[in-house]
Amino acid sequence: MKERNVTIVTTSMNLVGPFNSFIAFRGLISMHVGVSQRLPFFKNTLDILHSIRILNNWILDTMLEFTQYDIYRALRPGGLFCLESQLNVAYLPMLELDRGIDKNVWYFSALLEKPMS
Numbered sequence: 001m002k003e004r005n006v007t008i009v010t011t012s013m014n015l016v017g018p019f020n021s022f023i024a025f026r027g028l029i030s031m032h033v034g035v036s037q038r039l040p041f042f043k044n045t046l047d048i049l050h051s052i053r054i055l056n057n058w059i060l061d062t063m064l065e066f067t068q069y070d071i072y073r074a075l076r077p078g079g080l081f082c083l084e085s086q087l088n089v090a091y092l093p094m095l096e097l098d099r100g101i102d103k104n105v106w107y108f109s110a111l112l113e114k115p116m117s
Contacts, residue, residue, distance in 0.1 A: 007029065008028045008029065009028070009029045009030075009031060010023055010028050010029070010030055010031075011030070011031055011032060020032075035059060035063055035067055036063065038070050039070050039071070039073075039074045041074045042074075043073050043074065044073075044074075044075070044076045045074060045076065046075050046076060046079055047075075047076055047080070048079065048080045048081075048082065049071050049074065049075060049080070049081045049082070050081075050082040050084070051071075051081070051082065051083050051084065075114045076114070077114055077115065077116045077117070078113065078114060078116050079113070079114045080111060080112070080113055080114075081111075081112045081113075081114070082109065082110070082111050082112075083109065083110040083111075083112065084109045084110075
């Protein structure tokens with residue numbers, strides 16, 4: 001992404017392998033940020049934030065609210081927040097009533113845009 005003047009910062013945990021080393025080898029910036037910490041970015045600096053399997057139901061409501069506020073703080077006006085797989089718990093039981101789910105795998109995502117004003 002360097003040739004397109006894009007900087008990607010990502011987080012990972014080295015649970016089963018050296019993921020942070022792999023991330024750095026790809027030219028990305030790797031950091032460790034827990035859900036109880038603020039994002040290390042100034043206000044209105046990020047164009048896109050992407051979350052996979054982090055903001056689940058295991059987080060306390062107060063911590064979830066804090067994290068969502070921090071995401072909003074770091075996004076630029078018009079910035080995008082992509083939330084993946086958290087919606088599956090809420091909506092998959094509705095699809096199971098249809099029995100069509102037995103033949104398919106369903107995943108839900110949400111793409112949220114920060115207002116310009």
